[in-house]
Amino acid sequence: MTEVSLPTQESAKSHDATSEHLLAKSTASLAAIALLDGCGGGGGSGGASASAPSTTPVNVSSIEAARFLSQASLAATDQDIQFVVNYGKEAWINQQATLSSSTTRVAWLNNAGYLNASNMNSDAGLNNVLWHHLIAEQNPFVQRMALFWSEFFVVSVLGLPVSWRQYMAAAYMDTLEKNALGNFRDLLQAVTLSPGMGEYLNLAGSQKSDTATNRHPDENYAREVMQLFTIGLYKLNQDGSAVMGSNGQPVPTYTQADVTGLAAAFTGWNFTGSSTNIAYAITPMTVTESVHQGSTPNSFLGTTIPAGTTGAQSLQLILETLFNHSNTAPFVSKQMIQRLVSSNPSSGYVSRVAQVFANNGKGVRGDLMAVTKAVLLDPEASQPVSSSVGKIREPMLRLVQWARTFQVGSATGAWNIGDMSDPGTRLSQSPMRSPTVFNYFSPDYMPPNTALSSQNLVAPELQIIDETSIAGYLNYLQQFVVSGISDAVPNYANELAIGGNVTQLVARLNLLLAANQLSATTMSTITNAVSTMSSSSNAAKLNQIYAAIFLVMASPDYLVIR
Numbered sequence: 001m002t003e004v005s006l007p008t009q010e011s012a013k014s015h016d017a018t019s020e021h022l023l024a025k026s027t028a029s030l031a032a033i034a035l036l037d038g039c040g041g042g043g044g045s046g047g048a049s050a051s052a053p054s055t056t057p058v059n060v061s062s063i064e065a066a067r068f069l070s071q072a073s074l075a076a077t078d079q080d081i082q083f084v085v086n087y088g089k090e091a092w093i094n095q096q097a098t099l100s101s102s103t104t105r106v107a108w109l110n111n112a113g114y115l116n117a118s119n120m121n122s123d124a125g126l127n128n129v130l131w132h133h134l135i136a137e138q139n140p141f142v143q144r145m146a147l148f149w150s151e152f153f154v155v156s157v158l159g160l161p162v163s164w165r166q167y168m169a170a171a172y173m174d175t176l177e178k179n180a181l182g183n184f185r186d187l188l189q190a191v192t193l194s195p196g197m198g199e200y201l202n203l204a205g206s207q208k209s210d211t212a213t214n215r216h217p218d219e220n221y222a223r224e225v226m227q228l229f230t231i232g233l234y235k236l237n238q239d240g241s242a243v244m245g246s247n248g249q250p251v252p253t254y255t256q257a258d259v260t261g262l263a264a265a266f267t268g269w270n271f272t273g274s275s276t277n278i279a280y281a282i283t284p285m286t287v288t289e290s291v292h293q294g295s296t297p298n299s300f301l302g303t304t305i306p307a308g309t310t311g312a313q314s315l316q317l318i319l320e321t322l323f324n325h326s327n328t329a330p331f332v333s334k335q336m337i338q339r340l341v342s343s344n345p346s347s348g349y350v351s352r353v354a355q356v357f358a359n360n361g362k363g364v365r366g367d368l369m370a371v372t373k374a375v376l377l378d379p380e381a382s383q384p385v386s387s388s389v390g391k392i393r394e395p396m397l398r399l400v401q402w403a404r405t406f407q408v409g410s411a412t413g414a415w416n417i418g419d420m421s422d423p424g425t426r427l428s429q430s431p432m433r434s435p436t437v438f439n440y441f442s443p444d445y446m447p448p449n450t451a452l453s454s455q456n457l458v459a460p461e462l463q464i465i466d467e468t469s470i471a472g473y474l475n476y477l478q479q480f481v482v483s484g485i486s487d488a489v490p491n492y493a494n495e496l497a498i499g500g501n502v503t504q505l506v507a508r509l510n511l512l513l514a515a516n517q518l519s520a521t522t523m524s525t526i527t528n529a530v531s532t533m534s535s536s537s538n539a540a541k542l543n544q545i546y547a548a549i550f551l552v553m554a555s556p557d558y559l560v561i562r
Contacts, residue, residue: 268292500535
């Protein structure tokens, strides 16, 4: 490790030789990742500002607090760790849930001057506002949940070839944030009627059959709302396991006839207004009854919508059927656990969360605040780190965690961080830029020919991690740790205040970035490497800080968080 050319102010822009060494080292790290039973991530978050709760304090260790925040938030700040230590995990969730963003994404675009005819046919401003909300808004729990839902109900700007696409995407994220902790039934309706989803999966403009012109209802959204957003491909037990048929194969949840019937029932919805007016991109879709296929019955999933039912009435029947399907609770619950806590949750964990989805204890189904609490407060989420609980930290969450941990601000207010999708030079992942509706990676991805696959364990995030993306991440990490990204610059004042005490510095980074999960060997290696560097001036101490952050965020102990 001490042979690695550590990032400094002078070396930040000339590290090709170093990257070759790091590539060899990081390829070995990937192999180490593949050997782990389960794989951890998330983030934990930027300063809670509301008043402290009046509840009796529940003492939690700082390590437990940091680990919880790595699952529940976007970074583990000193303030949030202390809050959880003093008042407990549930109190932090309750307090965070009361916080609202300072502005919507649509309003942010307006205020930043993007509502300009020159931007009508581009996505100018979208990256800026997405990073602003992820990094700067002071409700990180809500932002984390909105990001989760954006990877569940996927809409990608890459599939929005329309006017004012940045506004359409921004309005979609605003919709997810608004409903992130509400009821799943309301969220499903808001997603279905959003112009972003309408464009992305072709629900907008789908019309009833016309034999004269051989026109048929578009089936794209009908298929994906079942496969990806509610019930999945196969019938599920309460614990998320597949129901097996007499032939030994999983039992499908729907047939092509169900897709056809559902597509017909979905007809008639379209944008509100013309694409020449930005309102069409941010206003929920409306129904035109004359093109809704309501003159005949429409059947799907055992439900028949009678002839004569309006498009608006049909939508409610559709959503009730999907919402109340026995698969929906375990299907949604398991994926929330996978994104926030563990790629391979136990059947008991999934079952416990699914039970809360089905009934929050007060007879309410789909209460997302209750479901989210069930995920984050379940004993399995905080069991000993030697267990298989955990997951790979998503690349874009690494960047957001770094930014929030080290108080990154935008001097210009522009947040010109840009698109992080390039695997060779950036992160291989950027918000709202999934290559397909199936997200950046599949929840069922199992790396072939690995110890994981031999144990029948999944590691979804490894689907976008390979030699190219590892080298790209490490090279880019060296740059942004030192210099920031464009106008987004870090503040290492708290680390400078440590005064060159490398042992204390590495211990602080271990807690804030890795929830104290760096091994003794990793801690020793990083400490020894950084200790060889001068600390004779503030500039020298900054170089130590750069190197320590880089080495922590490059380590397998950080990338695989449990």
